Amino acid sequence: MTDLKTGPRVDPAPAAAADAPARTAVPPARGATWARRLTPWGYLAAALVLLVAFTYVPVANMISYSFTDWDGVSPDKDFVGVDNYVELFTRPDLFHVFFVSLFYLAAAAVQIVVALYFATVLTFRTRFRNLFKGLLFFPYLINGVAVAFVFLYFFKEGGTLDSVLALVGVHPKQLWLGDPDLVNVSLSGVSVWRFLGLNFVLFLGAMQSIPAELHEAAEIDGATRWQVFRGIIAPSIRPIIGLSVILAISGSLSVFEIPFIMTRGFGESKTFVIQTVKLAFDFNKMGLASAMAVVLLAIILLITWVQRRLVPDERADRP
Amino acid sequence: MTVPSTARAAFDRRERRAALLRPVAVTLKYLSLVAASVVVLLPLLTIFFTSLKTEQEMAGGDTLSPPRDWFNFANYATAFTKGEMLTAFGNTAFILLFSITGTVVIGSMAAYAIERFSFRFKKLVVAAFLVATLVPAVTTQVATFKVVDALGLFDTRWAPVLLYMGTDIVAIYIFQQFIRGIPVSLDEAARIDGAGSFKIYRTVIFPLLKPAIATVVIIKGITVYNDFYIPFLYNPSPELGTISTSLFRFKGPFGAHWETISAGAVLVIVPTLVIFLLLQRFIYNGFTSGAAK
Numbered sequence: 001m002t003d004l005k006t007g008p009r010v011d012p013a014p015a016a017a018a019d020a021p022a023r024t025a026v027p028p029a030r031g032a033t034w035a036r037r038l039t040p041w042g043y044l045a046a047a048l049v050l051l052v053a054f055t056y057v058p059v060a061n062m063i064s065y066s067f068t069d070w071d072g073v074s075p076d077k078d079f080v081g082v083d084n085y086v087e088l089f090t091r092p093d094l095f096h097v098f099f100v101s102l103f104y105l106a107a108a109a110v111q112i113v114v115a116l117y118f119a120t121v122l123t124f125r126t127r128f129r130n131l132f133k134g135l136l137f138f139p140y141l142i143n144g145v146a147v148a149f150v151f152l153y154f155f156k157e158g159g160t161l162d163s164v165l166a167l168v169g170v171h172p173k174q175l176w177l178g179d180p181d182l183v184n185v186s187l188s189g190v191s192v193w194r195f196l197g198l199n200f201v202l203f204l205g206a207m208q209s210i211p212a213e214l215h216e217a218a219e220i221d222g223a224t225r226w227q228v229f230r231g232i233i234a235p236s237i238r239p240i241i242g243l244s245v246i247l248a249i250s251g252s253l254s255v256f257e258i259p260f261i262m263t264r265g266f267g268e269s270k271t272f273v274i275q276t277v278k279l280a281f282d283f284n285k286m287g288l289a290s291a292m293a294v295v296l297l298a299i300i301l302l303i304t305w306v307q308r309r310l311v312p313d314e315r316a317d318r319p
Numbered sequence: 320m321t322v323p324s325t326a327r328a329a330f331d332r333r334e335r336r337a338a339l340l341r342p343v344a345v346t347l348k349y350l351s352l353v354a355a356s357v358v359v360l361l362p363l364l365t366i367f368f369t370s371l372k373t374e375q376e377m378a379g380g381d382t383l384s385p386p387r388d389w390f391n392f393a394n395y396a397t398a399f400t401k402g403e404m405l406t407a408f409g410n411t412a413f414i415l416l417f418s419i420t421g422t423v424v425i426g427s428m429a430a431y432a433i434e435r436f437s438f439r440f441k442k443l444v445v446a447a448f449l450v451a452t453l454v455p456a457v458t459t460q461v462a463t464f465k466v467v468d469a470l471g472l473f474d475t476r477w478a479p480v481l482l483y484m485g486t487d488i489v490a491i492y493i494f495q496q497f498i499r500g501i502p503v504s505l506d507e508a509a510r511i512d513g514a515g516s517f518k519i520y521r522t523v524i525f526p527l528l529k530p531a532i533a534t535v536v537i538i539k540g541i542t543v544y545n546d547f548y549i550p551f552l553y554n555p556s557p558e559l560g561t562i563s564t565s566l567f568r569f570k571g572p573f574g575a576h577w578e579t580i581s582a583g584a585v586l587v588i589v590p591t592l593v594i595f596l597l598l599q600r601f602i603y604n605g606f607t608s609g610a611a612k
Contacts, residue, residue, distance in 0.1 A: 037438065039436065039516050040432040040436035040438045040441075041432075041438070042432075043428040043429060043431055043432035043436075043520070044428070044429050044432045044433075044444065046424075046425045046428070046429075047425050047426065047428070047429035047448075047491065048429075048444070048447075050425070050481065050484055050485030051447060051448065051451055051485065051488075053466060053470075053485065054463055054466065054481070054482055054485035054486065055451045055454055055459070055485070055486070056447075056451070057462075057466055058459040058460075058462035058463040058465075058466055059454060059459055059462070061462040061465060061466070062459055062461065062462035065461075065462065072465075117351075118351075118352070118355065121348055121351070121352065126348070126352070127349075130599075132352050132355075132356065134595070134599065135355070135356045135359050135360065136355060136356075136359065137603070138359070138592070138595060139359055141541055141545075141591050141595055141602070142545070142588055142591060143544065143545045143547075143562065143563055143566070143587045143588065143591065144545055144547050144563065145547055145563045145564075145566045145567050145584075145587070146566060146584040146587045146588050149366070149566070149569075149570075149580055149581070149583075149584045150362045150363060150366050150584060151362060153362075153365065153366055153369065153577060153580075153581065154362045154365070158380065158382060159365075159382060160361060160362055160365040160382055160383070162382075163381075163382040163383045164361070164383070167383075193358070193359070193362075198606065201603055201606055201607060202606070202607060205603070205607035222334070224337070225344075250455055254455050254457045254458065256457060256548060257547050257548065261547070261567060261570075273457055273458075276458075276461060277460075277461070277552075280461045280464075286461070289461050290461055290462065293458045293459065293461050293462070296455075296458045297454060297455070297458045297459070300453070300455060300458070301453055301454075304453050
């Protein structure tokens with residue numbers, strides 16, 4: 001944290017108040033105090049309006065829709081109590097999307113471990129370090145639709161993957177995206193390819209902020225690489241790993257783009273968000289879709305809360 | 320006296336073992352790095368090759384072979400004209416310009432108010448922003464859609480602009496951290512010279528925010544350029560397509576014409592690659608500071 005001001009914070013507003021009468025020798029008018037009180041709100045207005053209009057109003061509406069049978073179009077909606085929630089948890093085809101998230105969750109775990117490995121490797125002196133760093137990070141910056149097309153071509157029959165396997169003499173018969181047992185593995189693999197770079201760069205940034213003297217001291221003491229990792233690197237990147245785990249969990253619950261573009265979310269590959277969007281806009285079941293979204297939101301808030309409890313964050317004391 | 324000598328022996332043993340293992344470890348390290356690079360590059364390279372191939376070459380089938388003519392840009396021309404990529408780049412540029420300008424101005428003003436003023440309900444305001452970071456936009460889109468529709472913004476380019484401005488709480492934090500580092504004495508000096516709060520914001524605070532603005536512009540720019548969900552939901556008209564949604568529409572008309580689809584994908588990736596190569600350092604810093612806050 002930047003902490004340039006160590007002394008007590010001087011508040012500009014009272015300072016100005018003390019200043020003004022001294023110069024003008026006239027007590028400030030009531031209008032002036034009001035204006036001064038309103039000043040901060042003037043700066044905040046735009047941000048607050050957007051925040052309320054596009055975050056809080058939708059959340060509130062969503063919760064209220066979730067207790068109705070609204071179709072999203074007609075003017076009338078009937079209160080149906082918790083029917084939507086009951087339907088959500090009792091219809092197996094609706095509940096199935098949670099199961100799909102597990103594939104992405106497993107992929108996210110792999111992604112974090114691999115990112116940790118490469119970040120550790122590149123903290124030490126390595127030839128072409130910047131080149132490798134750039135290569136590992138770049139996929140994260142690529143447009144999601146382009147990534148989806150790249151991998152449609154990669155997985156298609158006779159595409160890149162099949163051709164590479166043919167080079168080493170393997171001729172797989174299965175369709176990577178057409179086989180219901182494989183499709184989620186293939187799609188979550190794409191997600192690792194795409195998002196590894198962010199984890200990697202975050203870990204690398206945290207590792208490189210460790211003072212060089214610590215590494216030198218460890219070297220003089222004859223510590224092995226593994227000891228350096230356990231004793232020096234791991235403790236200093238714990239907060240960023242905590243953050244990555246949260247992002248991994250909420251990310252694997254809210255997967256949308258890649259499966260939506262690559263398989264249109266058909267069959268086994270349907271995720272939570274695809275399901276919600278389809279219910280709301282294709283089947284006009286706004287009530288049920290809202291209930292799903294509320295459940296997703298509740299899960300994500302719960303996970304974040306648990307994580308904050310487990311890993312107390314020194315940044316949480318932000319004013 | 321025995322203690323140091325056994326310690327020394329252990330040290331020597333470890334050194335010898337390390338000396339033996341080091342070449343193996345180094346080889347494995349470079350092997351893993353090269354393997355990762357191949358995994359990253361191979362899917363992209365085949366798409367690039369495909370984009371330069373003719374229909375006949377595609378029919379020939381060999382996916383991994385390089386194109387016969389490295390300067391066959393016919394597919395790019397098709398993608399650019401028939402795929403309406405020019406309109407798409409125009410729309411994306413429009414959305415980028417307004418949403419980034421809006422985010423920088425609105426975010427820095429909000430941060431200025433929070434950092435430099437004391438007012439009633441300040442804690443509540445800060446909490447409202449903080450809680451909103453926990454709400455993933457993807458979950459509330461179903462209901463946000465109704466708000467956008469009610470405002471009459473559905474199927475206009477202003478819908479994505481406003482949504483991108485409204486969801487950027489990270490930007491406020493980045494600005495807030497930065498303003499905290501600017502000494503209050505600078506504000507006071509300006510105030511003694513008779514500057515009002517807006518003049519202080521405009522002439523003292525804003526110019527000093529340049530590094531933070533660079534970070535926000537980069538993160539925001541990449542997110543907006545790559546976003547698919549919002550333009551897909553709010554701008555269904557083809558003439559309002561952004562690069563993401565226009566590229567998405569390639570799937571229909573060009574069906575099995577992978578050479579055209581590949582050219583479209585490469586057209587979308589190249590600007591990102593150029594920006595990345597030019598601004599590498601800023602991009603790494605931007606993402607590390609953006610995510611940690």
